[in-house]
Amino acid sequence: MRIGVLGGGQLGRMLGLAGLPLGVQFTFLDPSEEACAAAVGRHLRAAYTDPEALHELARTCERATYEFENVPFQATAELVRSVPVYPPPPALEVAQDRLREKEFFRSLGIPTAEFAAVDSLEDLEAAVDHVGLPAVLKTRRMGYDGKGQRILMAPEDLQAAWEALTGPRTESSPLPTPRVEGLSGGLLAEALVPFRRELSVLAARDSWGEVVCYPVVENHHEGGILRLSLAPAPDLDPALEELAHAYARRALEALDYVGVLCVELFEVDGRLLANEMAPRVHNSGHWTIEGACTSQFANHVRAVAGLPLGSPRPRGWCAMVNLIGHRPDPAAVLRVPGASFHWYGKAVRPGRKVGHVTVCADRPEQLAERLDQLRRCGVPLPARAAAGLFRR
Numbered sequence: 001m002r003i004g005v006l007g008g009g010q011l012g013r014m015l016g017l018a019g020l021p022l023g024v025q026f027t028f029l030d031p032s033e034e035a036c037a038a039a040v041g042r043h044l045r046a047a048y049t050d051p052e053a054l055h056e057l058a059r060t061c062e063r064a065t066y067e068f069e070n071v072p073f074q075a076t077a078e079l080v081r082s083v084p085v086y087p088p089p090p091a092l093e094v095a096q097d098r099l100r101e102k103e104f105f106r107s108l109g110i111p112t113a114e115f116a117a118v119d120s121l122e123d124l125e126a127a128v129d130h131v132g133l134p135a136v137l138k139t140r141r142m143g144y145d146g147k148g149q150r151i152l153m154a155p156e157d158l159q160a161a162w163e164a165l166t167g168p169r170t171e172s173s174p175l176p177t178p179r180v181e182g183l184s185g186g187l188l189a190e191a192l193v194p195f196r197r198e199l200s201v202l203a204a205r206d207s208w209g210e211v212v213c214y215p216v217v218e219n220h221h222e223g224g225i226l227r228l229s230l231a232p233a234p235d236l237d238p239a240l241e242e243l244a245h246a247y248a249r250r251a252l253e254a255l256d257y258v259g260v261l262c263v264e265l266f267e268v269d270g271r272l273l274a275n276e277m278a279p280r281v282h283n284s285g286h287w288t289i290e291g292a293c294t295s296q297f298a299n300h301v302r303a304v305a306g307l308p309l310g311s312p313r314p315r316g317w318c319a320m321v322n323l324i325g326h327r328p329d330p331a332a333v334l335r336v337p338g339a340s341f342h343w344y345g346k347a348v349r350p351g352r353k354v355g356h357v358t359v360c361a362d363r364p365e366q367l368a369e370r371l372d373q374l375r376r377c378g379v380p381l382p383a384r385a386a387a388g389l390f391r392r
């Protein structure tokens, strides 16, 4: 079987690695010259919407999938006419629009922060009356890693935030000029959630409708980028974990989904609020390569290829640390017991995810010790890790 993948970054690369033992081959459609997934499959270098490239992908592959959610929806809509595309394109369509995503969660009885659509400065004033302050103003589309967002603390912040995301209004152009590349379809205002922590839940569904859920993970971001995931999330109330799994199941079933789905959540006052979903393998699931019986990548490939899913059971306690614009000495990292080093083969640039380190342990205290060891050999850990993540 050959799977065509829209996107050829590190997620594609790890899908390719997981497919190898299953005898599954890959073609990655990616416009970039340095698509790092090319190391594990064929690189078809063209624009995502290039009709000839899409035709070639459909002709040579038995299934298609995508590895980041900003691929043009049109490319999946085109492909699905001649080859099964998993996850189904409607999942991508919902996930590409933060407003539709929140409405989708609400329609399934999954709670979210208060939100309101914003298409003008007047809308923004009304939205803030509805959601209250502080709030977050976000672009509906194309935002990722915290890009395309502004925090609103006071009524005086509204105009500046609006202009920062849309460009100033002029006489000749009363409509906002999009500042964010690809922005169309306006903005969204949300109540700023005073969360205790951020969590995510990954689940997979196969073509028979069987679902497996991974343990809920605790995530730490800095500058809008994921830095650290702890799996399973320490001290999580089992009732909340059950709820997170129920939410993931509900979303999977509503979309008649096939593949891995990630739902990002806020834990606040003993409740869970859904923030967003990613219809693909996710950075907060990288720990599953070493830390779970079947990795998210293996389960995504299995689901897309029409094979049964494997167990999501964790093998112990794990932490995954992203390497962002920085390469620590792999030898030093690998001397830490239970540590694995993943390098994506990308050029190192500031702010760029170039690899990750996973460390596994039998007990939370042992994991905390190993994280300390990793910090000493140059693996960047968020400030809170220093305070002892497992001794809240």
Ligand code: AMP
Pocket (backbone or CB within 6 Å): 113, 136, 143, 144, 145, 146, 147, 190, 191, 192, 193, 194, 195, 198, 221, 224, 264, 275, 276
């Ligand atoms: P997003 O692009 O929506 O995932 O947002 C990126 C990050 O911004 C999240 O991981 C949170 O840390 C923060 N964030 C987004 N929306 C909210 C919100 N409504 N309240 C508090 N923090 C938020």
